[in-house]
Amino acid sequence: MKPELNGRNVALAMAFAALVSLPFWVSGTYYINVSSQILFYAIFALGLNVLVGYGGLVSLGHAGLFGIAAYATGYFLQAGFPHSAAILLALVVGIASTAVFAFLALRATGIGFIMITLALGQIIWGLAYRWISLTGGDNGITLHGRPAPFGLDLGSASAFYYTTFIIFLIAVVACAILAGSPFGAAIKGTRDQPRRMNALGYHVWAIRFWACLLSGLLTCVAGILFVYYNQFISPQTAALTASAEVLLMVIAGGPATLLGPIVGAALVVIVKNVVSGYIERWNFLLGAIFVAIVILMPEGLVPGTVRLWRGGLRAFRRRRGIVLAQSAEPKP
Amino acid sequence: MSIKRRSVLKGMLATGVSMAALKAPAVHGQGAPFKLGLLTVKTGPLAQGGIQMEQGVLTWLKEKNNTMAGRKVEFFSADTGGNPAGTKTKVQELVERDKVDVILGPLAAFELLAITDYIIQAKTPLMSLAAAEDMTQRRPNPYFIRASATSGQAMHPMADYAAKELKLKRIVTVSEDFAFGHEQMGAFQQVFEDAGGRIAKKIWPPLVTPDYTPYIAQISDCDGVCQGFAGSNPLRFMKAYAAAGLKFPVVGGETAGDDALLKSFGDEALGLVSCCPYTLDLETDGNKRFIDGMLKNFDTVPGQYAGLLYLNCMVVEAGLKSLNGDASDKEKLIKALRAVTLTDTPRGPVKFDHFGNVIGDFYIRKLGTDGAKYGLKYWNKTVKVYKDVSQFWTYDEKAFLAKPVYSRDNPPLKP
Numbered sequence: 183m184k185p186e187l188n189g190r191n192v193a194l195a196m197a198f199a200a201l202v203s204l205p206f207w208v209s210g211t212y213y214i215n216v217s218s219q220i221l222f223y224a225i226f227a228l229g230l231n232v233l234v235g236y237g238g239l240v241s242l243g244h245a246g247l248f249g250i251a252a253y254a255t256g257y258f259l260q261a262g263f264p265h266s267a268a269i270l271l272a273l274v275v276g277i278a279s280t281a282v283f284a285f286l287a288l289r290a291t292g293i294g295f296i297m298i299t300l301a302l303g304q305i306i307w308g309l310a311y312r313w314i315s316l317t318g319g320d321n322g323i324t325l326h327g328r329p330a331p332f333g334l335d336l337g338s339a340s341a342f343y344y345t346t347f348i349i350f351l352i353a354v355v356a357c358a359i360l361a362g363s364p365f366g367a368a369i370k371g372t373r374d375q376p377r378r379m380n381a382l383g384y385h386v387w388a389i390r391f392w393a394c395l396l397s398g399l400l401t402c403v404a405g406i407l408f409v410y411y412n413q414f415i416s417p418q419t420a421a422l423t424a425s426a427e428v429l430l431m432v433i434a435g436g437p438a439t440l441l442g443p444i445v446g447a448a449l450v451v452i453v454k455n456v457v458s459g460y461i462e463r464w465n466f467l468l469g470a471i472f473v474a475i476v477i478l479m480p481e482g483l484v485p486g487t488v489r490l491w492r493g494g495l496r497a498f499r500r501r502r503g504i505v506l507a508q509s510a511e512p513k514p
Numbered sequence: 515m516s517i518k519r520r521s522v523l524k525g526m527l528a529t530g531v532s533m534a535a536l537k538a539p540a541v542h543g544q545g546a547p548f549k550l551g552l553l554t555v556k557t558g559p560l561a562q563g564g565i566q567m568e569q570g571v572l573t574w575l576k577e578k579n580n581t582m583a584g585r586k587v588e589f590f591s592a593d594t595g596g597n598p599a600g601t602k603t604k605v606q607e608l609v610e611r612d613k614v615d616v617i618l619g620p621l622a623a624f625e626l627l628a629i630t631d632y633i634i635q636a637k638t639p640l641m642s643l644a645a646a647e648d649m650t651q652r653r654p655n656p657y658f659i660r661a662s663a664t665s666g667q668a669m670h671p672m673a674d675y676a677a678k679e680l681k682l683k684r685i686v687t688v689s690e691d692f693a694f695g696h697e698q699m700g701a702f703q704q705v706f707e708d709a710g711g712r713i714a715k716k717i718w719p720p721l722v723t724p725d726y727t728p729y730i731a732q733i734s735d736c737d738g739v740c741q742g743f744a745g746s747n748p749l750r751f752m753k754a755y756a757a758a759g760l761k762f763p764v765v766g767g768e769t770a771g772d773d774a775l776l777k778s779f780g781d782e783a784l785g786l787v788s789c790c791p792y793t794l795d796l797e798t799d800g801n802k803r804f805i806d807g808m809l810k811n812f813d814t815v816p817g818q819y820a821g822l823l824y825l826n827c828m829v830v831e832a833g834l835k836s837l838n839g840d841a842s843d844k845e846k847l848i849k850a851l852r853a854v855t856l857t858d859t860p861r862g863p864v865k866f867d868h869f870g871n872v873i874g875d876f877y878i879r880k881l882g883t884d885g886a887k888y889g890l891k892y893w894n895k896t897v898k899v900y901k902d903v904s905q906f907w908t909y910d911e912k913a914f915l916a917k918p919v920y921s922r923d924n925p926p927l928k929p
Contacts, residue, residue, distance in 0.1 A: 212610035219603065312691070314922065320624055320692040321646070322598065324631060408599075414628040418597040455603045458593055465557050 201347060205340040214339040215411075220451045221343075221350040222407035227431040227443030228357050229400025234429065235438030236366060237393045238373030240296050242425045243283065243303025247398050249310060249420025251276035251405030256323035256415050257316065265329035273402055280398025284391050291376075303425050310417040322416030325409060336410070346407055353400055358440055360396065369393045370438075434475050436482025445483050547588040548834065548841060550827075551608035553601060553619035556593040559745065563819045564596070564621055566774060567643070570816065570823030571618060573807040582827075583834035594620055598628035605629045609636045615841040616851075618826050620644060621819075623693055633657050637844045639851055641826045643819065647697050648919050650871035650905060657844075659851055659870040661829055662822045663791045663905075665694050666701025666920055668768040669742075670907035671876045671900040672789035673702045676765050677709035679898065680787070682738035684714045685765075688729060688751070689742030691718035691922075698742040698767050700920025705907060706740075707925070716927060723747075726754040738762050744769035749778050756782030763787065771881060774817025776892050779881065786881040788894065792821035792861045793877040795885070795896045800858040805888070815888045821860045829854050829864070867904060876900045 200207075205214050226248060233239045254275040258268035287298040310317045317323065328336040336342045360366045371379045372386045380386050409415050418424070427450060435446025453471070458464035479486020552571055555564030568591055580587050590612045592604040601620055608614045609632075617633075617640045620626055626644035630653075633640045639657050642649075645665040649658055676682045685706060689695035695718070703713045714736045719729045733739060739762050743751050748770045755764065764786050771788025794805065794815065804824050808816040833851035834841060841847050855865040862875040879894035886893035906914045918924055 210611055212606050215606050215610070216603070320694075321627055322624060324627065326631065412599055412602050412628065413631060414598055414602065416598045416624045416628065418624070419599065454595070454600070455607075458595075459604075459607060462556060462593065464593070 205343055211339040214343050216451065216455055218339070218343045218346045218411060219455065220448045221346045222404045222411065223428070223431065223451050224444040224447040225350055225353045225400055225407065226404035226428050227435070227447045228353055228440075229397045229404060230428050231432050231437060231439075231443040232357070232360070232369075232393055232397040232400070234432050235442070236361065236369045236373065237390060237397075239291060239390065239393075240429070241287075241299040241397075242296055242422065242429065243287075243299035243301075243306070244397075244401055244428055245420050245422070245424035246303035246306030247276060247280055247283065247401045248405040248408065248424070248428075249306055249415070249417075250279045251402035252409035252415045252419060253310065253317055253323065255406050255409045256325055259325055260323060265331075269329075269406055272406055273399075276402030276405065277395060277398055280395055280402070281391075283398070284394035288387060288390055288394065300422070300425075303420070303422060307417055307420045307422070310420050317417070320416065322414055325413040325415075328410050328413070342411065346411075349403060349407065353403065354440065354444070356400075361440060365389075365392070430472065434472060434483055436484040436486070439482065439484050442482050442484040449483070545585065547586040548582050548839070549588045549590065549612060549614040549616075550582070550830065551612065551614035551617040552589070552591045552823075553594055553604055553608070553617060553621075553625070554591060555596040555621050558596040560596040560621055562746065562774070564593075566814075566817060566819035567619060567621060567823045569808065569812050569814065570820035571827055573804065573811055573820070574824045574827035576811055577803065577807050578831070582831045583837075583839040585834070585839050590614055594625055596622065596625070598624050601625040601628050602632065605632060605636075609638055614638065615847070616641065616830050618642075618823060618830075630655050630658070639844065639848045641829065641851075643822055645694055645697070647905075650867075650869040651915055652919060654869045657848055659829070659848075659866065661825050661864060661866075661872045661874075662818070663768060663876075664871060665697030666704075666907075667872075667903060667905050668789040668791060668876055669698050669701040670705045671878065671903055672740075672765055672767060672787075673705035673711075674709060674900075675787070675789070675878045675898060676738060676740070677706050677711045680738065680763060680765070682711060682763070682765075684712050684736045685738045685740050686715045686717065686733045686736045687713060687740045687742070688717045688719065688733070689740075690721045690744065690747065692721055693921075694744060695742050696922045697920040699740070700922075700924055702740055702742075702767075703925050704920070707928070713927060716922075718922070726751050727758060730754055730758045730760065733760060733762070736762060739764045741766045741770050746775070746778070748772075748775060748783075752779065752783045752786065765789075768818060771879060771894055772817045772819075773815065773894060774819065776881075776890050776894065777815065779892050783881050783892065784883075787878060787897075788881070789876055789878050789900075790818055790894075791872075791874060791876055792818040792825075793879055793894060793896055794887075795879060795894060796860070796862060796877065798858055798860075798862065801860040804860040809888065815890060825856075825859050825861055825864065828856055828859055832856060863902075869905075871905045873902050873904045876903045 204217055208214060230244050233241050251272050254272035255268050258271050283302050287295055290298060334341055336345055368384055368389050372389050376386050431446035431450050432443050434449060436442025453464055453468045461467055475483060554567045555561055575587060575589060590608055592608055594601040594604050608617055617638055619642060621643055623644045623646040626642050626646060634655060634657060637657060641659045641661060643662045647664045647666060649655060650660055687699045689699050699716060717729050717732055719726060741751055741764060766786060766788040768790045771786055773794045808814055808820060829851060832854040836850045837846060852866045852870050857863045864872055864874045867873055877896050878898040880897050881892055881894050883892060885895055
């Protein structure tokens with residue numbers, strides 16, 4: 183199959199090139215660090231998008247899973263495990279917790295699912311706050327140093343950026359494959375027509391369960407990157423506001439699209455961290471942006487922009503066509 | 515939700531305006547300006563204290579015409595949003611992008627703990643308000659200075675006063691269930707029991723408690739109450755306490771009776787005894803200059819957050835002066851800052867121990883209407899001053915550090 187040379191692919195190739203060369207053209211480690219944050223939040227948003235976008239199941243407890251993976255990494259490192267073991271164990275713990283979450287939450291869909299995930303997320307937050315012997319309570323867990331795989335020290339901003347970037351690419355490719363696969367189609371089927379899917383012989387519950395696990399896997403990966411980036415984890419990470427924030431990333435960018443969550447993550451991280459340095463009322467600005475998105479492009483930034491762009495292009499062509507037709511008209 | 519609309523505080527607009535006015539001349543200053551960073555909280559539940567912090571710094575800068583030890587000051591203020599990840603990003607912004615020489619703040623202990631390792635890496639002096647004990651005790655940070663107080667530093671004298679002057683024997687403690695509350699109450703219990711008193715019960719409502727009545731109902735079998743609430747919680751606690759008809763005397767820590775709350779307290783708080791490193795009631799030139807500045811610039815009666823940030827600026831200036839304005843060597847700068855001794859500050863004389871923690875005066879105040887100034891109805895009247903209080907109180911430093919840090923169950927409740 184030969185890749186087509188159309189606008190979309192050219193834009194993707196350019197974005198890829200820009201991201202690869204990012205540490206060379208942005209000035210200062212600060213912006214490289216902000217870019218790393220965008221990338222791991224994008225992984226988080228991609229994870230949630232599997233559920234919200236493709237599965238039609240809105241979760242308000244994902245920061246809990248994110249927090250579990252981050253806390254587990256911190257806890258195992260503190261207990262003296264090497265980085266590789268701590269990361270693996272954190273993934274295992276994270277996915278096991280996701281399975282428990284899914285098992286409990288998938289008894290319902292719609293509002294019921296939202297409320298159960300919300301409650302589960304709050305339980306994790308509460309445990310992080312109160313189970314002081316395990317989590318350090320309010321004081322959190324501090325990580326001393328980042329790992330150095332293959333002799334490459336991730337302590338520097340650009341090394342960490344590239345590691346995050348590689349994991350981000352894997353996550354994007356995995357999501358692209360998922361969206362195009364029969365299993366992806368089955369997930370979307372359970373979103374649109376669960377009863378018909380059931381009648382066709384699909385096990386709706388099992389499909390949703392696996393979608394939860396996939397979503398949880400990406401969330402846990404992002405959580406581990408987060409804890410290595412900040413080298414600190416405290417209960418705020420697992421709070422409801424964090425769950426809502428990542429949900430907003432997905433909804434603002436465009437659920438059920440591949441690029442939407444990434445654009446949403448970039449939007450939120452940039453407004454929260456960079457724009458807030460210039461505008462004191464940055465919360466207000468973020469709110470205004472969301473309202474604008476809801477009014478102008480309710481399907482999300484990415485699909486909305488594509489629609490407006492195509493609409494504009496079509497209108498332009500139509501007008502040119504009319505002009506051409508008029509000039510071609512024979513004068514009486 | 516991420517979009518939080520919090521009450522917009524009076525003076526916020528003034529802050530913006532004066533910041534713009536202050537920043538403008540700094541850019542055109544002669545030579546390289548001295549870069550002063552501030553990590554504060556301007557959005558979310560901690561914003562009230564955070565905005566006071568910024569006002570304290572701006573008042574000082576205005577008074578000094580934006581110069582510090584002969585150098586123009588360029589001031590960078592960053593809003594952490596009151597969460598650790600935000601604090602990490604903002605401290606990176608200040609250090610890596612703005613290249614500040616000294617950082618003031620952050621406000622909360624969990625914000626400070628999130629960046630302490632980074633500060634060591636970045637070798638940038640940090641002057642925080644956060645009270646986490648171990649930052650200047652069992653896990654000291656060589657680039658850290660605290661001119662405010664540890665969690666326990668105000669509670670030690672408070673307990674001493676409660677036992678010896680108020681002659682209380684059995685006290686029930688009530689405080690928020692987080693590290694600052696645990697450390698405060700641990701310190702209170704240590705000194706109170708060493709002075710012959712007894713803690714009857716410790717009650718821990720969560721940080722966000724809609725109604726304190728169920729917790730207040732547990733207060734019994736005692737002759738006094740010690741509360742360690744922070745933020746606006748002291749207001750709500752005192753209301754619920756009075757509404758429940760309880761009459762035991764109440765003592766509290768630095769945040770429990772903060773002067774910034776005076777305008778919001780009602781009759782229910784009359785008689786509240788609190789211990790604070792800063793008090794409006796201190797009649798010195800330094801404090802008067804500061805209060806006048808706050809009234810003139812922001813039309814606000816300051817509390818300890820503004821007062822202590824103003825003090826931080828004074829410490830930075832004194833340190834910079836001793837280096838003749840040269841802040842290029844961070845090792846020298848932190849040494850100079852820790853060697854600072856000041857006599858006339860808004861909180862009285864100040865010096866630092868070898869961990870970088872303040873040794874200063876602590877004021878026991880009783881809330882009443884007597885002597886109220888600046889248009890306030892209520893006033894914290896100083897009843898006793900504890901001079902030169904160190905973070906170790908009267909205990910031996912080695913013995914103090916050999917014990918574990920104060921926590922929820924340390925010291926344990928005696929049967």
